[in-house]
Amino acid sequence: MNIVGIAACTVGIAHTYIAQEKLENAAKKAGHEIAIETQGTIGTENELTAEQIADAHVVILAIDVKISNRERFEGKRIIEVPTEVAVKSPNKLIEKVEKIFEQSNQEREGK
């Protein structure tokens, strides 16, 4: 599965980057491709490319604040959680993302 996402916390100094690291590690461990953009005090880093977004099956938004350029994900399957969910239980979050992905595929096939 290809995952893209954004991490952004209130102060933009710590949780943003911890969430990024945890999500990337959890997704890779489960065998997925992942790219997480961070929007913090320093600004946007690891900015997602249009191609990465187009190829993504799922978008994870681990955010506590309003993010910029959210419209890039229009029409995508988006899972939004506070950063602390990504920090606390990244593996569970990835499992949940996998389930949502499978379910929506089944629904699509059922039609």
Added chain:
Amino acid sequence: MEIDNIVDLETIKTNMHAKSKDDALKELAELLLQNEYISDINGFMTDIYEREAEGQTGIGNYIAIPHGKSNFVKEIGVAIGINEEEIPWETLDGNGVKGVILFAVGNDNEGSQNHLKLLSLFARKLGNDEVVEKLLQSKNPEDVKEAFGQ
């Protein structure tokens, strides 16, 4: 650019015996003051507590990351404390805290992009279980620095 540059041996304290969050924060803020990262302890602490009030800074795995932006910060930096006993703290996993990483960041970061970048790379390391495990076992400041060097 090396993360090493953000980890200052002078602002690391191991074998700490803080009994409370307030003790730990004061002890670490004192280090920041002595090494000229901040200009005033009380002012800085007020800003840190403002962030504490917004939500848990205990990220689980016995680690807390108190932080906030403060006008009393002269230079971006971190103070790191490794406490012998668990300190009661609001945490995501309900456990106490043994490793406290106090971030000092100013409100005006014009010209500090390099330091902010380093700080973000440093914060990222705290999301890595191996780094955290090594950090908590540190017996001296050099061990702490080595933990982040991984």
